[in-house]
Amino acid sequence: MPDQMTTLRWPAPAKLNLCLHITGRRPDGYHNLQTLFQLLNYGDFLEFHPADDGRVALAQPMRDVAEADNLVVKAARALQQATGCTKGATISIDKRIPLGGGLGGGSSNAATTLVALNYLWSTGLSLPHLAEVGLQLGADVPVFIMGQTAWAEGIGERLTPVQMPGLWYLVVTPNCHVSTAAIFSNKDLTRDTADITVAAFLEQGGQNDCQALVATLYPQVRQVIDWLNQFGAAQMTGTGASVYCAFASAEAAQAVLCILPKRWQGFVAQAVNASPLHNLLQEVDVTGA
Ligand SMILES: C[C@@](CO)(OP(=O)(O)O)[C@H](O)COP(=O)(O)OP(=O)(O)OC[C@H]1O[C@@H](n2ccc(N)nc2=O)[C@H](O)[C@@H]1O
Numbered sequence: 001m002p003d004q005m006t007t008l009r010w011p012a013p014a015k016l017n018l019c020l021h022i023t024g025r026r027p028d029g030y031h032n033l034q035t036l037f038q039l040l041n042y043g044d045f046l047e048f049h050p051a052d053d054g055r056v057a058l059a060q061p062m063r064d065v066a067e068a069d070n071l072v073v074k075a076a077r078a079l080q081q082a083t084g085c086t087k088g089a090t091i092s093i094d095k096r097i098p099l100g101g102g103l104g105g106g107s108s109n110a111a112t113t114l115v116a117l118n119y120l121w122s123t124g125l126s127l128p129h130l131a132e133v134g135l136q137l138g139a140d141v142p143v144f145i146m147g148q149t150a151w152a153e154g155i156g157e158r159l160t161p162v163q164m165p166g167l168w169y170l171v172v173t174p175n176c177h178v179s180t181a182a183i184f185s186n187k188d189l190t191r192d193t194a195d196i197t198v199a200a201f202l203e204q205g206g207q208n209d210c211q212a213l214v215a216t217l218y219p220q221v222r223q224v225i226d227w228l229n230q231f232g233a234a235q236m237t238g239t240g241a242s243v244y245c246a247f248a249s250a251e252a253a254q255a256v257l258c259i260l261p262k263r264w265q266g267f268v269a270q271a272v273n274a275s276p277l278h279n280l281l282q283e284v285d286v287t288g289a
């Protein structure tokens with residue numbers, strides 16, 4: 001394999017939930033959802049340095065996450081286990097996606113690790129097989145592995161690709177952490193939204209069933225929603241804490257980012273239908289670069 005493969009920067013894009021309907025609860029406690037996973041052209045970058053000794057390690061520790069709990073390390077080990085591969089890797093993470101923000105950063109890192117190491121270790125799993133391995137690590141991992149903006153059902157693993165317009169989003173994250181598990185176990189969560197079709201969503205849009213509860217529990221999230229509502233229809237992504245608003249152009253979104261209160265962090269990104277990870281995969285497959 002050409003040496004430059006090992007020093008490629010592999011993208012791990014962020015996602016937005018353009019709606020998040022909770023339609024029921026399964027016997028195992030997990031919730032059935034309907035959501036539109038919108039991929040963004042903004043995210044983290046990972047680098048992989050394969051080794052023959054079977055050791056999986058991070059090149060630098062990641063703040064706030066122990067190495068053994070890091071989804072990148074867990075994903076690499078899950079691939080070793082699923083395939084019997086005895087190779088290892090040292091992995092660098094260039095983190096740009098806020099942690100625990102409902103932007104899927106951890107899940108996307110896990111997906112990129114599975115896709116990249118499957119390539120670099122020549123383990124030969126198909127994308128659907130990698131998505132099965134990834135689902136054990138988190139409900140959001142399969143969409144990043146399949147690499148297309150999609151309508152999702154089940155706990156997020158039943159995916160129907162959807163073509164969405166390339167809108168620009170301003171994404172704002174307040175300085176607070178929302179626990180996904182805590183929101184899903186809260187007695188006041190709305191869990192009985194009726195199932196809709198993807199066509200109905202595309203026509204009428206949808207809501208985030210976690211938003212009212214999170215905004216009540218976390219005043220900072222409420223403040224971001226109120227602030228962004230001055231510029232458009234603000235909505236929370238996932239179980240929070242990030243909130244987004246759509247704009248017709250990069251310039252319009254950037255203009256609002258410029259006046260964002262300093263206590264919050266934000267970024268501007270464009271909606272994409274194909275993951276930047278899969279664009280790269282196609283390039284390396286075609287060129288062998
Ligand atoms: C609800 C979403 C929407 O994108 O929220 P965000 O995490 O992005 O905010 C995700 O599907 C979350 O996926 P992910 O963050 O991978 O969740 P997991 O690690 O699988 O689950 C964390 C905890 O949330 C609860 N959980 C999660 C997903 C789900 N469909 N039902 C649940 O009840 C479970 O208690 C689980 O233990």
Ligand SMILES: Nc1ncnc2c1ncn2[C@@H]1O[C@H](COP(=O)(O)OP(=O)(O)O)[C@@H](O)[C@H]1O
Nearest residue numbers: 069070071099100101102103104105106107109
């Ligand atoms: N590589 C990683 N990047 C981000 N978070 C990670 C990673 N590995 C483990 N985590 C843990 O997963 C949690 C959820 O992260 P993330 O996927 O970014 O947010 P969310 O699930 O809200 O979209 C983090 O708070 C962190 O503790």
